[in-house]
Amino acid sequence: MTDTPDLTNPTDGTDGTAGADAVRATAEGSAPSRRSLIGWGGAGLALGAAAAGGAVAMTRTGNDVQPAAAEAGAAIAFHGTHQAGIASAVQDRLHFAAFDVKTDDRAAFVQLLKEWTLAAARMTAGHAVGEGAYGGLAEAPPDDTGEALGLKPSRLTLTIGFGPSLFDRFGLADRRPDALVDLPTFSGDNLDKARSNGDLCIQACADDPQVAVHAIRNLARIGFGKVAIRWSQLGFGKTSSTTPDAQTPRNLMGFKDGTRNIAGTETERLKKFVWVDGKDLDENSAWMTGGSYLVARRIRMNIETWDRTPLQEQEDIFGRDKGEGAPVGKAKERDKPFLKAMKPDAHVRLAHPDTNDGATILRRGYSFTDGTDGLGRLEAGLFFLAYQRDVRKGFIPVQRNLSRSDALNEYIQHVGSAVFAVPPGVRDKDDWWGRTLFSKEA
Secondary structure, eight states, rough: OOOSOOOOOOOOOOOOOOHHHHHHHHTOOOOOOOHHHOOOOOOOOHHHHHTTOOOOOOOEEETOOOOOOOOOTTTSSSSSSSSSSSSSSOOOOOEEEEEEOOOOOHHHHHHHHHHHHHHHHHHHOOOOOTOOSSSOOOOOOOOOTTTTTTTOOOOOEEEEEGGGGGGGSTGGGOOTTOOOOOOOTTTOOOOGGGGGGOOOOEEEEESSHHHHHHHHHHHHTBTTEEEEEEEEEEEEEOOSSOOSSSOOBBBBTTTTOTTOOOOOHHHHHHHHTTSGGGGGTTTTTTGGGOOOEEEEEEEEEHHHHTTTHHHHHHHHHBBOOOSSSSBBTOOSSSSSOOGGSSSSTTHHHHHHHHTTTTTEEEEEEEEEEEEEOSSSSSEEEEEEEEEETTTTHHHHHHHHHHHHHGGGGGGGEEEEEEEEOOOOOOTTOOOOTTTTHHHHTO
C-alpha cells in the first residue's frame, strides 16, 4: 500500500546449419521451412537490430531510455545498462509468467535465451516476431501469433528473472548470488505451491493488455519443449508509480498506494536501494552487477469484509485518510508522516523505512480480479512486485515486521510467492538475456 511495501533492464546465435538445411531441402525437391531459411539467429539478429533502430518517441536518461509517462503509444528502448520494466514509468497492464525449465540441454537453453532476446527486442519496438503473422509459407505456422497486429508498442517492457531453482541446473550452483535467498515462511502465509516459485520469470508490462498478453504468448510459443508456464497472473490498475509527478494510484481497498515509492528519476536512491553493485558480489556472482532482485507475492484481499468496515477504522488501519491520502495529523498526501501519531499496528507505520532500519524497496504492483472463489466472493487483490538491491535487507525484514502485527492482516492473505535474480540489461544487438550468467561456459 503506502510507503514501503503496499501489502506487505556475443554471438550470432546460429550454428551455421540453417543455410545447409535450406540447400539440402531444395536439392531433395521439398520446400524448406521458413525457420531453416531464416533461423532465429542469423536473419533474426538483423531483424532485431532493425527493430531497435525503429522510429519511436523516447527520452534519454544516462545510459537508459526512459519514456515520458504520457507517451502511452510509444516504445521503450529494450537495450540499456539495466533492464526496462524496473525503474521505467509504470504501465497500466501486466502479464506476469513464471516458467519451469523442461530441458537438461544447456546449449539448447542458452539458444532459447538468445531467441527470446531477439523476439523481445522486436515486440518492445512494436514489430512482429520473426517474419510475422502472415505472408510466409502457407505450409508452415507463422512466426507471430498475430493478435497485436496494428497495435502500437504501448510502452511494452519485458523483464526476465532467474529463480533459485534454476541454479540447481546447468552447472550453475556456484553462480547463485548470496542475496538470492529462499524466502522464509511468514506468519499468516497460506501459499499455493501451484502459484509459487519458478525457474525463471518474464514480466510483461504495457498500456494495452493485448500487447502484454501477446508478448508472453509468443515467448511461451518459442520456448515450447524447453520451458513451460508454471503459473501466470494478469494485472490491471497499477498500485504503485515511479513517476511521483503523476497522480498516485489507488488499490482495490480505495487507498492511494506508493506515495513514497522510489521514482525512476531518483538516480541516487535507485543506486542505493535497487541496483546491485559489484562490491556486493564475489567473483562467481559478479554477473549480477547492474541487476536487481524481484519478489512477487499474490495477495488475496477479503474484499467483502473490508467493504463492511467503517471508514474511520479503514483509515486507522492504513494510517492515512482515504480522500487526500494524508498521513495521520497531516493535511497533504506527501507531508512527512508522524509515525507516533498513528496506531501501533497501522500499516504505514510498520512499513515505513524508519521502522525497518531504512529498508526501502521499489514497488511495481498491480490489482487483479480472477472471477469468484465459488462462494460468491471476489477472487481479487494485489499482485505485489518489489525490486531491491538485496532481498535480505529489503523485503524480508519489512514483511517480517508486517506479518507479525499489521492491522491489515485481518483483510489480506499472501497466497503466492516467488523470488528472482533479475540480471543486468541487454547492452546492444549482440547481447542477450542471461549472457553474463552463462558467458563463462556459453
